[in-house]
Amino acid sequence: MIRGLLIEDDDQKRKDIESHLSATLEITIDQACSFQAAKRALLLGRYDLIILDMTLPSFDVSPIESGGSTKQLGGKLIMRFLHREEIKCPVIILTRFDTFPAYDNNISLKELARVFSVEYSGFFIDAIYYNSSSSEWKAHLTKAISNALKGNSHV
Numbered sequence: 001m002i003r004g005l006l007i008e009d010d011d012q013k014r015k016d017i018e019s020h021l022s023a024t025l026e027i028t029i030d031q032a033c034s035f036q037a038a039k040r041a042l043l044l045g046r047y048d049l050i051i052l053d054m055t056l057p058s059f060d061v062s063p064i065e066s067g068g069s070t071k072q073l074g075g076k077l078i079m080r081f082l083h084r085e086e087i088k089c090p091v092i093i094l095t096r097f098d099t100f101p102a103y104d105n106n107i108s109l110k111e112l113a114r115v116f117s118v119e120y121s122g123f124f125i126d127a128i129y130y131n132s133s134s135s136e137w138k139a140h141l142t143k144a145i146s147n148a149l150k151g152n153s154h155v
Helices: 011-024 035-044 074-084 109-119 136-150
Strands: 002-007 027-032 049-052 091-095 099-102 105-108 124-129
Touching: 002 011, 002 035, 011 027, 011 136, 027 035, 035 074, 049 074, 049 136, 074 091, 074 109, 091 109, 091 136, 099 109, 105 109, 109 124, 124 136
Parallel strands: 002 027, 002 049, 049 091, 091 124
Antiparallel strands: 099 105
């Protein structure tokens, strides 16, 4: 059985991903809903696969906690953390944004994927655009997972 970590803060997107994964794989899914929760899970657990959102709150959101500041490139920070901690687990980015703020301009999801494929070639698999009104992301995710489990990068 595959053990995956889903790092995602949006409830509906998380449900969509879990539903798709459960229908297509024999997988157990742990969840992290913030940057800090993801770091904690990665230090404590061993995973076969990570599905990572790019934009994450700093802390878990609760009735008494707002989640702190939003990290627009929180996924990039998680990638850097994985590299620094030498955690070699395949990572698939799955995000609903196709551009991100970077310094004084924007960076596209495609450009981030190119950067990740060079900087994190040992574990980065693919970057996928999620759109809740389309099923295209599901086919792309299934293919990326297949590549990840075979040890092949798609990007």
